[in-house]
Amino acid sequence: MRRVSRRADPGGARDRGLCEDSTVTANRGFVLALSGIDSGGKSTQRDLLIDELRAGGAAPVRLWTRPGYSPRIRAGKALLRRILGRKKAGRGRVSTVSGRYPRRASTLGHPLKRWGWLTVALLDLLWVYAVQVRFWRALRRPVICDRYLLDSLVDFRVYFPDDRVEDRLLCRLLRAVSVRPDVAFCLLVPVEESMRRTDARSRHHWESRETLQQRLDQYRALADELGVQILDGCEPVERIASRMRDGLSEALAGGPRRADVAPSRLGEP
Numbered sequence: 001m002r003r004v005s006r007r008a009d010p011g012g013a014r015d016r017g018l019c020e021d022s023t024v025t026a027n028r029g030f031v032l033a034l035s036g037i038d039s040g041g042k043s044t045q046r047d048l049l050i051d052e053l054r055a056g057g058a059a060p061v062r063l064w065t066r067p068g069y070s071p072r073i074r075a076g077k078a079l080l081r082r083i084l085g086r087k088k089a090g091r092g093r094v095s096t097v098s099g100r101y102p103r104r105a106s107t108l109g110h111p112l113k114r115w116g117w118l119t120v121a122l123l124d125l126l127w128v129y130a131v132q133v134r135f136w137r138a139l140r141r142p143v144i145c146d147r148y149l150l151d152s153l154v155d156f157r158v159y160f161p162d163d164r165v166e167d168r169l170l171c172r173l174l175r176a177v178s179v180r181p182d183v184a185f186c187l188l189v190p191v192e193e194s195m196r197r198t199d200a201r202s203r204h205h206w207e208s209r210e211t212l213q214q215r216l217d218q219y220r221a222l223a224d225e226l227g228v229q230i231l232d233g234c235e236p237v238e239r240i241a242s243r244m245r246d247g248l249s250e251a252l253a254g255g256p257r258r259a260d261v262a263p264s265r266l267g268e269p
Helices: 042-055 071-084 111-138 149-159 169-177 191-200 209-226 237-252
Strands: 030-036 061-064 142-146 183-188 229-232
Touching: 030 042, 030 111, 030 149, 030 209, 030 237, 042 142, 042 183, 042 237, 061 111, 071 111, 111 142, 111 149, 111 169, 149 169, 149 209, 183 209, 183 237, 191 209, 209 229, 229 237
Parallel strands: 030 142, 030 183, 061 142, 183 229
Antiparallel strands: none
C-alpha cells in the first residue's frame, strides 16, 4: 500500500489536501456517507472530496441512492413501458407544485401496490448497501455515498408513514447487513434556506414546507440514533469540507467515530 508523504503541518488535515494526510492513502478502501435535507450541500461536498481523492491518485466510487430509484429499477420500468407500448411522460423545466418525488404512499393507491413497490425498493437497497458497497471497499476503492441508509429511512418515515416499513423483515435486514460507513455526516439547513436554494437552482422537483420540516425532524432524530455527525450546511463550503477532512482522517487513523454504533443499527463493519 502506497502512502502519500506527509508534510509538517501543525494545522492538521484542514490546511492540506485530503490525500496529503498520511492517514488517507491512494490505495485504501473506505466508505464515507453524506446525508441530509434537500439542497443541504451534499453534492457540493461530494464533488470536492472526489476531486481531492482523484488528485491524490485514488479511484473513488460515487454512489447515489434513493428507495425505488436506481439504474436497475429504471431499466426495468423502461422495459415494462416498451412491452406495454407506453411512453414516458414528459415534464416541464420547473414544477409549479411540490413534487411527488420520491414516490409517496398517496400516489401508489392500493396497499398491495405499495407493498410491491416497497419490496422492490428494499431489495434494491439491500443489493447496493450490503453487496456492492462491500465489494468496492474490498477492492480498496473509496466509496463516497451521496445519500445512504439514513436518507432511505427518512424517506420511508416521511412518505410511507402508515406502512410501518421499518417493522418489515426486509428493512430490519437492511439495517443489520448494510455496510457501516467509516465516517458519516448529515448536512442540515433550515427549511427556508433549503427552499431558497432549491428555487435558485430551478429544480424540477421540490418539496412543500411541511414535508421539508418533517424530513428535517426525522434527520435529527435518526442521525442521533445512528450516530451520524450533523454538520451545519449554512457554514462556508470550505469550512464544512475541512470538518469532513478532519473527521475522515481521524476515522481512518483509528480515532473515535460517531458512526461506530451497534451493527443492528447501522450495519456491520
